[in-house]
Amino acid sequence: MAIQQGKTTWRKSSYSLAHGDCVEVASPVRHTIAVRDSKDPQRPSLAFTPENWSAFVAVVNDGSRAL
Template identity: 45%
Template sequence: MRSVDLTSVTWRKSSYSNQDGGQCVEVSDDFAAVVPVRDSKYPHGPVLAFGASGWASFVSALRDGALDA
């Protein structure tokens, strides 16, 4: 597996995260092929990297309500 340097990545909080400190997911749009995702409460913790097309499908499913409980 190839490692990616994330030291200068620009993170943005997901619009699905609430503003009072819970469920804080951050993503980076700095890469074309992968989307790094992290928990903003643990900025030095682990990062998950998803393929860009898979991430786009996931976000579309969220927007469409396909993942509602």
């Protein structure tokens, strides 16, 4: 799925370092979560369903290693 980069509001984690080496997250269209590299925002972003993104975030927050 192509994500329109110019019309999307991207957010960085509050834990991001000052030099900007992080990922950014946006929800450009309903039912899609997009992720991109902040160092190279012109490259294509990855797209996830909200369910898959929520599962990923839950595992990260839990500290688990297995998905």
